[in-house]
Amino acid sequence: MSATHVNSYYAATANDATRYPALAGTVKTDVCVVGGGFSGIATAMSLAERGYRVAVIEARRIGWGASGRNGGQLIAGISGEHRIESQLGDAGRKLLTDIRYLGHDIIERRVTQHQIRCDLKHGWMEVATRPRHFEIMQDYVEERRAAGDGEQLDLVAARDMERVIGTRLYHGAMVDPRSGHLHPLNLCLGEARAAAASGVKIYEESPVTEVVGGAKPYAATAEGRVEANAIVLAGFLDPVFQTGPLNGLLFPTGSYIVATEPLPEALADEISPRDLAAADSNVVLDYFRLSADRRLLFGGRCNYSNRDPSDIRETLRPRMLEVFPQLDGFGLDFAWGGKIDIVLTRVPAIGRREPNVYYMQGYCGHGVNTTHIAGEIVAEAISGTMEKFDLFEKIRHVRLPVGQWVGNQMLALGMLYYRLRDLL
Numbered sequence: 001m002s003a004t005h006v007n008s009y010y011a012a013t014a015n016d017a018t019r020y021p022a023l024a025g026t027v028k029t030d031v032c033v034v035g036g037g038f039s040g041i042a043t044a045m046s047l048a049e050r051g052y053r054v055a056v057i058e059a060r061r062i063g064w065g066a067s068g069r070n071g072g073q074l075i076a077g078i079s080g081e082h083r084i085e086s087q088l089g090d091a092g093r094k095l096l097t098d099i100r101y102l103g104h105d106i107i108e109r110r111v112t113q114h115q116i117r118c119d120l121k122h123g124w125m126e127v128a129t130r131p132r133h134f135e136i137m138q139d140y141v142e143e144r145r146a147a148g149d150g151e152q153l154d155l156v157a158a159r160d161m162e163r164v165i166g167t168r169l170y171h172g173a174m175v176d177p178r179s180g181h182l183h184p185l186n187l188c189l190g191e192a193r194a195a196a197a198s199g200v201k202i203y204e205e206s207p208v209t210e211v212v213g214g215a216k217p218y219a220a221t222a223e224g225r226v227e228a229n230a231i232v233l234a235g236f237l238d239p240v241f242q243t244g245p246l247n248g249l250l251f252p253t254g255s256y257i258v259a260t261e262p263l264p265e266a267l268a269d270e271i272s273p274r275d276l277a278a279a280d281s282n283v284v285l286d287y288f289r290l291s292a293d294r295r296l297l298f299g300g301r302c303n304y305s306n307r308d309p310s311d312i313r314e315t316l317r318p319r320m321l322e323v324f325p326q327l328d329g330f331g332l333d334f335a336w337g338g339k340i341d342i343v344l345t346r347v348p349a350i351g352r353r354e355p356n357v358y359y360m361q362g363y364c365g366h367g368v369n370t371t372h373i374a375g376e377i378v379a380e381a382i383s384g385t386m387e388k389f390d391l392f393e394k395i396r397h398v399r400l401p402v403g404q405w406v407g408n409q410m411l412a413l414g415m416l417y418y419r420l421r422d423l424l
C-alpha cells in the first residue's frame with residue numbers, strides 16, 4: 001500500500017505536507033468517518049461545526065483518491081437531477097434548488113475562513129458539441145430563470161464563442177459565473193488541516209478492515225479501532241464495504257487527465273480568454289481548464305474497455321489537439337488517472353447501511369461540490385434534521401449484484417454505447 005499521492009500536477013504543486021499518525025489502540029469518539037477524501041473531510045468539518053467529536057480514518061493519505069486527482073471543476077447541481085425530479089416531484093425540485101450551490105457556498109466559506117490556498121476561481125461553462133445541445137442549454141436556462149434561480153447564467157452563441165474559448169469546435173456555451181475551478185488536492189489538504197485544528201482526529205495509512213454497526217458501532221484496522229455512536233462510510237471504499245444496499249450499486253470507471261507544460265501567456269489567453277473551466281456536453285465528456293501556472297489540464301476518458309490505458313499521454317493527446325490544434329508541439333508534463341464512482345440512476349447514493357452506519361458515494365464524476373453537499377446532509381441527519389437525507393434515501397436505485405468483473409464489462413459496453421451516441 002503506497003502512502004504517496006499519485007504523480008500528478010496536483011501532487012507536484014501541493015502546498016501542505018502535514019502528515020497524520022496511523023491509528024493505534026482504541027479511540028472513543030462521537031462519529032467515526034472512514035475515508036479521507038472530500039466526502040470524509042467535508043462530513044467531519046460539518047460535524048465538528050455542530051460540536052461533535054469526530055475521527056477520520058484514511059487508508060493511505062488525505063486526498064489520495066479521486067479528491068486529490070480530479071479536474072477541479074466546481075459545477076453547480078448534482079448528477080441525475082432529472083431522475084430526482086421524476087421520482088420525487090415538487091419535493092425533488094425544491095431539494096435541487098436548495099442544494100444547487102450549497103457545495104459552492106460551503107467551499108467558499110471554508111476557503112475564506114481557514115485561508116486555504118487552492119487557486120479557487122469563479123467561472124465555468126458547458127460547451128455544446130452539437131447544435132441540438134445548445135438548444136437544450138437554451139431551454140435549461142429559460143427553466144432556471146423561470147424558477148427564479150438562473151439570472152447569472154449566460155448563453156454564448158456559436159458565432160461569439162471566441163469570447164470564451166480559443167477553438168471553433170463548439171456550437172455555443174452556457175456560462176455559470178457562480179461555478180468555477182480550483183486545485184482539488186490543496187483544497188482537500190487545507191480542509192483536513194482546518195478540521196484537525198477544530199479538533200477532528202485524523203489517521204492516515206490506516207486501512208479499515210471491519211465496520212460494525214448495531215449497539216456498539218466501531219471501525220477497526222490492523223492496529224486499532226475507533227468506537228463511536230455512528231459510522232460514516234465516506235466515498236468509494238474497498239469493495240468489501242459494498243454490502244447490503246450498496247451491493248451491486250456502484251461501478252467505478254477510469255477518467256484521465258494530462259497537464260501541458262506552462263503555456264506562453266498570449267496562448268493561454270487565446271485558449272481561455274476568461275479563464276473559465278469547461279466541460280463538453282457529451283455523456284462521455286472532455287473537460288479542461290487552465291491551472292494557476294497556465295498549463296492546460298485536459299481530461300476525459302481514454303478507452304471503453306474499463307482498463308487503464310497503457311499510455312495516457314498518447315491516448316489523450318489527439319483529443320486535446322482536436323480541440324486546440326495550436327497546442328501541437330507543447331509537452332505534456334503530467335498524466336494521471338483515477339476512478340469515477342458511477343451509479344446507474346446517476347443520483348448520488350446517500351443513505352444508511354444500518355441505522356447508525358451512513359454512506360455517501362456515486363457522484364458520477366460530479367463530486368467536488370456534491371461531496372460537500374453530502375457531508376452537510378449526513379451531518380444534519382446525524383444531528384437529527386432528516387429532511388434532505390430522507391429524500392435521498394427515498395430514491396429508488398438500480399442495483400446489479402452481478403459481481404465486479406461482469407459489472408465492469410457491462411459498464412464498458414454502456415460507455416461505448418454512449419460514446420457512439422455522442423459521435424452520431
Ligand SMILES: Cc1cc2nc3c(=O)[nH]c(=O)nc-3n(C[C@H](O)[C@H](O)[C@H](O)COP(=O)(O)OP(=O)(O)OC[C@H]3O[C@@H](n4cnc5c(N)ncnc54)[C@H](O)[C@@H]3O)c2cc1C
Nearest residue numbers: 035037038039059065066067070071073208235338367368
Ligand atoms: C480523473 C477524475 C476527474 C474528475 N473531475 C471532476 C471534476 O472536475 N469535477 C467534479 O465535480 N468531480 C470530478 N471528479 C469526481 C470527484 O473527484 C469525486 O466524485 C470525489 O472526489 C469523490 O470524493 P470521495 O471523498 O467520495 O472519494 P475519494 O476522494 O476517492 O476518497 C475516498 C477515500 O477513501 C479511502 N479508503 C478507501 N478504502 C478505505 C478503507 N478500507 N479504509 C480507510 N480508507 C479507505 C481512499 O484511500 C480515499 O482516500 C473526477 C474524478 C476523477 C477520478
